[in-house]
Each structure stands twice: as C-alpha cells, then as structure tokens.
Amino acid sequence: MHTNPKSKKNVKANEEQNIDTRDVLQSITEVSRERGLSEDSVIEMFEDAMRRLLSRANGNVPVSVKINRKAQNIEAYLIKDVVEEPKYKNEVSLEDALKLDPEAEIEGTVNDAIDIEQVQKLLNSRTLAFNARKSLEKNLTVLEKEKEYEYFREKVGEFFLSPVKRREDRYVVLDLIMGEGYLFNSDVIDGEKFRVNQKIKACIKEVKQSVFGIQVLLTRTSPEFLGKLFEEAVPEIQHNIITIKSIARSAGNRSKIAVHSNDPEIDPVGACIGKGNMRIRSVEDQISKEKIDIVRWSENTDVFLVNALGKRIDALRVIKDEDNSEFDIVVRDEDYYKVIGSKGQNIRLIKDLVGCNITIIPESKYSNLKQETIEELAEIGVSEIFAENLYESGIPAYEFLAYATDEEMLEYQSDLSENEMDEIRTKAFDKNKTNQIKTLKEDFESTLDIDLHEKIGFYEACSLSEKEIYENIELVSLSPEELNEILSDYSIEDCAEIIKTFANKPENSQNEDTNEDSISSQNESDTNANDDDKTNKEELSSENTSTPEESDQHETDNSSASVDSEEISSDISEEVSEVSEEAEKSNEKIEEVS
Template sequence: MAITSANQLELLQTAEAVAREKMIDPGLVIEAMEESLARAAKSRYGAELDIRVSIDRKTGKATFTRVRTVVEDDEVENEKAELTVEQARPYLDDPKVGDVIVDEVPPVDMGRIAAQSAKQVILQKVREAERDRQYEEFKDRAGTIINGTVKREEYGNVIVDIGRGEGILRRNEKIGREAYRNGDRIRCYIKDVRREARGPQVFLSRTATEFMAELFKMEVPEIYDGIIEIRAVARDPGSRAKIAVISYDNSIDPVGACVGMRGSRVQAVVNELQGEKIDIIPWSEDMPTFLVNALQPAEVTKVVLDEEAERIEVVVPDEQLSLAIGRRGQNVRLASQLTGLDIDILTEEEESKRRQAEFEERTKLFMDTLDLDEFFAQLLVAEGFTSLEEVAYVEVDELLVIDGVDEATAEELQARARDYLEEQNRKALEKARELGVEDKLVEFDGLTPQMLVALGEDGVKTLEDFATCADWELAGGWTTVNGERVKDEGLLEPFEVSLEEAQNMVMTARLQLGWVTIEELEEKAAAEAAEAAADTEEAGA
C-alpha cells in the first residue's frame, strides 16, 4: 500500500472518524499514523536509520525524511544516524555539533506485514489516548455521585456502565442485601480513580459515609448552599447510621431541615440506602453534650471526658443500658465513630459500686499511713482528699473546714503526712542508687525518687539514657493498630506526667548534655509555628 495522492485525503478522513468515534483529539490519531509509517519505513530502509514521517494536517500528504545529527568525532555510535563535523561539510556550509541534516526519502510501499504492524501501532496509540481521556474525565469526579447501568457481575463485584467508561463496585462496597441484574439502574459514589496498566479504574461505593453525605446534599438545599454543614457521619451500611449536622443560620433548625416535611427528605435517602435507619443529630463543640446527643435514643445521666486518652465514660440508668449499647453494640459503636472517642458505658449501679470501692481504698490509705481511725479517714475522703500529698501540702485552712479539726489537729495531720512521704522518698532514693541510677539523673529537676526507681528498673540509669527517651515512652500514649486504639504504657505515667512535661524534661536533659542548643530549639519552634500558621491560612482559604 503506497501512500499515493489518491489516498492522502483518506488518511485525514480516517483520523477524523476514529477520533470522533473514540472521542479523542484527531491530532493524536495522526501522530499514531506518523509513528506507524515511520516504523514501516525503517523496516524497508534499515532499523539503524532515523526515519521520520510528517503528515500535512490539511492535504494529508505524508513526507518521509531521514535525519542525521552532527556529533563529536569520538562520539559516533550509529553511522547511519550520526556523522562528524568533517562528514557534514558537503551538506552544510559551517557544520557544528548538534546540527541536524534532513534528507527526504521516497515513500515506502507497505506490504501486508508492514500494513498490519502499522495498524497495530495505530490501535495501540488510540487505545492509550482513549484511556488518558477516560482518566482525565473521571479523576476530577472522584468524591461525587454518579448514575450508571449494571453491565455484569464478576465474582460478587458489579461492573457498572458509567457513560464513557466502566466502574467497579466491589462486593465489600455493596450494601449487604442488595442484588443486581443486568440493565438495572444504580447510583454510586466515586471513591477513587486510578491509573493502572489495564487502563483507568473507577472504584465505586455504596457503603462509604461520603455517599450518605452526598445524598443529603442532593436532597437538602440548605446543605448544598452551605447554610447547614454535615460535620460527621457514621454508618453500619444497610442497617443504621448517625449523621451530625450544624446550622450557620440561627433561624434554621438543622435536624428539621434534614428530616423535611413529614420526613420526605430523609425518607428519600433511606429509600436509596435500602431502608437504612438514620439518626440525625445536632452537632455541638462541647464533646460531652455532643456525645449525649449521639447516644440517642438512650438517656445519659453523667459524662466524664478524658481528653488526653481520647476516652469518654458515660453513665446511664440501669434500664437504659441495652438501649445505649444497641443491638450487637451498634448504637455505642456508631456514637464512637461519630465522636472519634472510645466510649465506656456504665450503669448507675456499676458507677456507684466503683465510687464506693474508691472511697474504701482511700479511707484505708489514710488509716494505714496517718494512723487515723476509720471515721476520721472517711471525713478526709468525703472532703475530696485523694492522696497524702494533698494532705501534706494543702493550705491549713482547707483542713479546718472538716468537722472536729482545729489548728493543732491540722498541723499534726500534715506533720504525719510529710514524715511518711519523706520516709518513702528516702527508701525510694536508696533503691534507685542500688539499681545503679547515677547522681546526674538523681539531681535532675522534676524527677522524684519514685520516678527514679521506675526509670532504673527499666534500665534508664544515666542522664544520657534519659535524654534518648521519647516523650511517649515516659508519659505513655495511644497507637492505632488495625483500626483499634492500643495503649502504650509510659514509664512515668503512674506519676501523672503529661506528654508536654515529658517532652520538656527530655529537651532539658539534651540541653544539659549539649546535644542541642537553645538557638536550635528556638528555630525549630519558629518553623513549626510558621507551618501551623500556613496550614490554618490554607484551611481558611
């Protein structure tokens, strides 16, 4: 097949037709044709030659050229495509390294094999261009809802026709009891779009929390307009969900707006999610208040929040326990996902027993250490004293409010508490030295004798050892493993050393050892502050 004037225009018509059918740029099809013709020409003239083909975009005329590059004398590797400055003089007046010599060569007469090869090149290029177009089209639609048609099901995964491509709804992204047949209409959330060797892959989901949020955005104009914001969503797909909303207009009730007239808005979402029950909850910046709302319909009598551990303790009436936990723990699990906190639920009876146990434990502590009778020790606990340190170092006036305690009695109580603590500190210091704890660490500000014993038992015996510790190793913390929060016990955690205090002590030790300087710490702090400010500004924008 020679490229004659009779079929030159046909090249352009073919390129236009293919581009129209595949919805890609005609220029890409022509480039593929140029590459395929150049490959066919190389098979005719020799693979070592640099043969290039240019097709005129107006006339369709294909021009075949041989390109040779001028290189240094000792750099010639391919004599058919490269030549030296001397060899280039017959072709150029003043040849220089890097100059290019272009000679036109006769068009090739493509045989059957060459034509087949050219066809494969063109098809491959067109396929790649089509994949690029699909990726570019769908990558910006990630995070939105799309309507499609079920094409087939493969091993539990549903292949969905989404217009100019296909999406895959994996079995774990389907709502449990859903079943589809070919031709069924389906609405999904575009969870991710990835480039892969087999082409762009569009991953769909119906179980994602974002799917529910987008459905509410479609049904509730106030959410679409930004008057109401969805702050958190937790789902047990196909069964139950909780969604927290807040209104930025005091005249609009966020829960009422999402429910709609006679429940019309929320019912439309429920119908799309195969009857999934939805609790709509008002968002609150006050975490305990928000949790009380999140545990609806159960009633809550008391909430205790531990922000550092990201745990929250909830006390409910005895008869409300099963309702608060929910079937198979569903209600408390969704509330935990919604708030981002681990939730412990106690009944009033359980909490009362625990308080009684704590009361008895503290009473016994004061009886044993201060040589008090049970009644007097109970008076101390009832007034809120929880430790010997509080008794020893509190203002005398706070002891005088206890019935039957005069100034002399208060001073005697404090003297006994201080004597006991000093004796305990002496014994602890002796034990620390027996463990091999060095003087520099003993004299370090902020470490008590009991802390020194805990460090020594763990092998931290010098200031250098202490300076290599991480703050969480001392104060403890939480790590997420396989989606669950796991507690990391800290060496000084029993002594209620916070993460910030541990960090300050470690940095002080490093300063004393000369591992860092104050200037370096100040520079680091300034850099972190600048980065935090930039993040805040970006979030605001």
Template sequence: MSTELLDALLILEKEKGISRDVIIEAIEAALISAYKRNFNQAQNVRIDLNLGNGTMKVFARKDVVEEVFDSRLEISIEDARKINPSYEIGDVVELEVTPKDFGRIAAQTAKQVVTQRVREAERGIIYSEFIDREDDIMTGIVQRQDPRFIYVNLGKIEALLPQSEQMPNESYKPHDRIKVYITKVEKTTKGPQIFVSRTHPGLLKRLFEIEVPEIYDGTVEIRSVAREAGDRSKISVHTDQAEVDPVGACVGPKGTRVQAIVNELKGEKIDIVEWSENPVTFVANALSPSKVLDVIVDENEKATTVVVPDYQLSLAIGKRGQNARLAAKLTGWKIDIKSETDARELGIYPRMNSNLFDDEDDSYDTFDVTEDDFE
C-alpha cells in the same frame, strides 16, 4: 495516503481534543519504526509527511565523514560534494529511500497510530472526568457479577463494586439501578479503573445532601457519620441559624426525606442527632434513643462514663453493643456505660453541679427512623 487522513485529524482535534501535531509526531515515529522493521534497515531516517497532498517520503540521514565505516549511517565527503559542493565534514546529508510499496504499510501504520491515540485520549478524558468525582455519588446499572466484583455501568465506564463494599442485606441483579459512592479512581495501562462502594459512610452523607436542601445549600452541616452498613447508622448535624431545626430539616415533612434514604439503603436504620461542641451534650445525644442521666468526661483520656437508668441499660448499649459502638464512632469519644444502680455503688452518681439537662422534660433533640415507622 490521502487527504482523508487530514480530514480525520481535523475531526479528532475538534471532537476528541487531541492536538493534530501530537498525532502527526506519533505517526512519523511509527512510520520510522515500520520502515526499519519491514525493510530490515538500520539507517537514521526521517519521514516527510505532507498532509496537503497526502504523500510521504522516507529520507536516510547520513553524517558526512572523511572515512566511511558504516555506509548506512555515513557518507564520504567526496560523495556528499557530488550531491552538493557546499557540504562539509560534520554535515548531514538526506537521501530519499522511499520503498515502492511503502504507501500500503504507511496507511496501515497511520491507522493504527490514530486508533491508539484516540483510545488513549478517550481514556484520558474518562479519567479526568472521574478523578474529579472521587468521594461523590453516582447512579449506575448493575451489569454482571463474579466472585470478586459487581460490575456497575456508570455510562462511559464499568465500575467495580468489591464484595467487601457490598451491603450484606442486598442482592444485586442485572439491570438493577443503584446509587454508589466512588472511593477510588486509578489510571492503569488498560485505562481508568473505578472502584465504588455501597457501605462507605460517605454514601450516607451524599444521600442526605441530595434529599435535604438545607444540607445542600450549607444551612445545615453534617458534622460526623458512623455507619454499620445495612443495619444501623448515626449522623450528627448542626446549624448556626437559631431559627432552623437541623434534625427536623433532615427528617423532612412526615419523615419523607429520611425515609427516602432508608428506602435507598434497603431498610438501614438511621439515628439523626444534633451535634454539640459540649462533649456531655453530644455524647448524650449520640446514645439516642436511650435516656441519659449523666455524662462524666475525662478530657485527658478523651473518654466518658455515661450513667443511664437501669431499665435503659440494654437500649443504651444496643444489640451486640452496636448503639454504644456507633455513638463512640460518631463523637470520637470513648464511652463506658453504667446503670444508675452501679453508678451509685461506685459513688460517681449523682454528682454535685451536674447540669446535663437544661430542659424540664429531660429530652434530647434526636430522631430515630426505621422502615416500621412508615408502615
């Protein structure tokens, strides 16, 4: 052993944040194990590691007893007093038993321990960094793929993008730069494992926070998100400031803000609607881009019956029921859509004192964007 070990420990303590005492304890424990393994000894031993001069010694610790049954662990009171007359029964005597070629084994063992501790410390640092980034967005580079995962390089670690979290309208090639949403960070025996997603609703929310300053600074709040990744999404937004248009802020000048998100999501359609604490207004907004004539609310069942013009029934329901399904997810209310004709036959429309619309033009504060809008 040399003073190089001391220099290495000082560097590790400074650069990796690993306590020198922790590493020394680990080295001493490993040397004890190496001594017993390599020299076939079962003694109770102690390692004296002197970092100042780079030396180390092995001491066998023996209990002072009246009658010896195991000479590897015990020493008689007579023999102990030959070493030091002050020893009494129950004391512990230490005898140096350092093997001649122990230095080579010690150096190799110390190197292994330091390497292992550095690896553990680096894993710990990476885990600490990424556990704080759960539910956050990062940009990564596609490295490779197998039948189960796309492997995305996030700088210090490769994240796993499971097949179930990949967007159906995307193909991934090595060196592609993609934004991913961190869903889970796990600590394993092989180090941290990071799972990411391209389909999670949180990805859409984080993208809006990046693109819309009013969301980032809290002026506008995203209240809910409903997403069918790669096809269509809806988000509801709200602000307490009367002079701010929350939908317009998300759309941006000439639609530039929302278009940047549409591009990132490879053409996924996005409906932006204004949130309202009034379920009548909120459900009507959520069914954008269709026009709504009335919303009948059942508070007990948290269900609504929505009346739409006959010619807008298909639009309100959407392709394969998608528009109605997303609106229900967005609002948290069950939605049953009826055409105006059916509603009249059932006697539920028109209703007395129904004041769904406050504006003369019967319009909602919504925005629907697709790639086609910007071609």
C-alpha cells in the same frame, strides 16, 4: 541538530507534485474528535508510523518526520552522522555534509531530505495506512485507558446512577458510560438483589490499575454513599446551608449522621428529617429500611456526646480527661442497655460519630465506686465532701493530692489547715508511690524489691527498669560511672555507695557463696569423670591383651564354627538336588499328558 536547507525545496516539490496532506490532517482531526483526544497526540502517532516505515525503507537509518498543520505538508529527513570515512548508510563525509549544511562538522549530524517520490509513494501505499492504523489503535488504547483512569480517579467518592450490565456470582457490573464499575457482594447491603438493566445508585470507592485494565470498585455500604443520598434528598445540603460533619454507619442496620446549620434560623435536624419524615424515609427506602439517627453537631464535645445519646437518654454525669479523648458517661441503670445497644452496636456508632473513647457507667456502679473512693481517702484524712468533689471531677485522687498546692486543696475544701494539708500530701504521696510501684512491676515485670525503691526513689527505679535492670545482682554488676549515666541526679560517689550497699546484702553474698560451691562441685565432678575415663581405658586394654592359652582356645572355637558351617551347607545342597529331581519328574508327566 542542524536544519536541512533542502527542506524548503521539499515543500515546493510537495506543492508541484500535488502531494496533498489535507486528507491526512482531516483524518487526524476526525480521529481526535471521535476518541476525545488532542490532535497533537494523534499527529505524534501518525508521525511515529511514518518514521518507522521510512527508516526501514532506507536501511534502518534514523528518520525525522514532522507533519506541519499550518503549512499542511510533511517534512521527512534522514539523520546521518558526519565522519571522516563513511562506512555505513547512516554516515556521511564532511564534504557531502557541508553541501547539506554549511555549519556541519565532524561528530555532528545533518538532515538529508528524503526523496519526494518516496514520501508520496508511502502516503499513497496501503502499508502506511495499515501501520498507521495499527499504531493508532495501540497508542489510542493506551491513551484512552489513561484518560479513563484519570477520569474515574477524580470521581472517587462521587455518586453514580447506572444500569446493571451483567451479573456474576461475586459481583455485578454497572455500565458507567466511560467504562465499567464492579459492585462486589461485600459492598452491597445484605438482602439486596439486582436485575440486569436495573438502574441502581452506587459510590466509587476505589480505582485500580492492573495488567487486566482499569477496575472501578463501587460500594453501597460506605458512609460516603449515605452522605450522597442525603445530599440528593436535602436541598439545604446541596446549597451548603447544612453541613454533614460526620457519619457512623453499620450498613443495613443503623446509622448516625451529625449535621450542622450554617444559618442559625434553620434547624439542621428538622431539615434532614423533613415534613412528615418524608426526606429521611426516602433515604431509608433506598438502603433496605436502614434506621438513621440525625444528631445535632456541636463544637463542645460534651454537648455533642449528650446529643448523640438521644433525647430519651439522660446523661447524669460526663467525666473527661485533660485531652478530651476519653469520656465516662453515667446513665440510669434502666438506660444502660439502651445506650449499649444490641451487641454493642449503638455505643460503637456513637464512638465513631464523636471520634473518642467512651465508657458508659450505670448509676449504681458509679455510686459504689464513689463510695469506695471516699472510704479510701478518709484513711488519709480527706473529708467526705473533699473526696466526693475529687471523684466527680475525674481527677486521679492520690496523684493530685500528692503534688497539690495549698490553693488547689482549698478550692475543694476551704477549712483545711496547713498541718492537715501537709499530712494529706505526705500520706497521698506514699499511697501514690505504692500504686506506681505496683504499676511498674506490671509494666516492666520488675523484680526490684521495695528496698531499692526506698533507697534510690521510684523514678530512678523506673529509669533502671527501662534499661532492663530488674534485679539487685544486675545493679551490683554496674560500675559507679555506668550507674551515674542512668541516675544523672546522683553523683558518682553516691552511685558507688548505692552499689556497695546492695553488694553487702545477705542475698547477694549468699548468691556468691552458692556460685563458689557450684564451681568447686563442678571441678570435683570433672575430676571423677577423668578417673572414670582412665579406668575404662585400662579395662579395654586388658581385654584386648590375651594369654597364649586364651588364644589357643579362640582358635579351637573358630575351627569348630567352620566345621559346623560346612555341615550346614552340605545339607542344604542335598535338599536342593532332591527338589530339582522332583521338578524334572513332574515336567515329564506333563509332557506325556499333553
């Protein structure tokens, strides 16, 4: 788009005719300050209002409007297309376009300055003020909503102390100054009631943007809200001396908070509890006397778990898996229900706080399970000390023993000979294989018999089950090449031998004989059915074919039936006539009485 050289004349004309734009710019500045918006956005709205009005006044020709704050003037142009033969108001010939812009060319555009008097008239008119105000209100509303949304979106998880504006059945509305916040009943602790104008604390849970506007959802039941209360009550948390590592909460009942001190000389638990329990009580008073346990956090998950159980509970043994994601904790029988808590609440909070799966085992049950394991391992030649050490380490016994090296076995029992270790490995392998086959059948619902596992091995059977090959007959249906793709460790010749072996099994040959018998019986039934159909057709044809005597008999029956029907119709007509005569007599009597 080329710059119109007449724009400078328009600026001078503005000055000569005293078209003062200072009032407009001053109004724009005031609006931007009042609404907290940038002057550029307000100027764009004002320019848009002028653009639409000037375009309407000039036959809907596109208009360019620019408010220059530095020069304090307004530049307005009609945007016209350069064509050879102008037909419409938004078109101009090349000859006239060159007068406006020496660089104009066909299929280009030029800016034609709008008459100063028209701009002045528009500035002084009420129409501009009305449209500008309307455009400003519309656009300002959108900008304010966007600004409000961004403001609260950045405040998610933060703390607010706000008065109750109004109460509804399902929620209360809080005045957040920049907008309204909704605190639903599901995000309030049971039993809490609020009055209008009562100041309450809440945390922003979520900010939604819908056709009805912005909804700021608040909560008093989230772990973040409890953390903000402690941050307010404990100065060491505010100054990052103490860090809240995790929070597990059952709002209104009980909560657990794991804390860690960045200063080794400061006790994080004591700092959060406060002198005379002052700090923790001040927090509990704000959440309906909810009980709070302060737990010392540790990088060592075993230590962290023991701390989460509490000082009154002794963890007799902690057994964990290799990934440190599942733990078995043995406690005294009298402490078992204390750790579980009412309806399992305490153990759920401990799981959420630590972030792993935990199983609490009473001491008596642990002893019984250990004794059973010792007795089972004794059957394969493992001594009581060896079995006890294996069980207490939490390692799967048969799987370990089946593949353990001599050095690994000697770590648990140093007096084992090579023959004893080989014998233990062999028996453990067989036992482990049996257990795995049992698990396989439960997982895959496999119907593969034990012969198949013994022939091709357990892991090969797993591969077949994963391909949904469960029965021997399904295995026999495969080609050697197809079986070789599944059992890659076997050659094609071995796969052919496996298929041949199971194809010759009695049950498979019996299935084939059964199939042949069923096919032959099916053929016989089809033949009998065809014979029955033929017989039925002959009977139907014989019934349809009648002799002359039978046809005469049919005619006689038909004629007698027609005579009977005539007699019945005559009787009905006589009865109808009698009823009609009686009706006429009754009508005559009624007329005489009247």
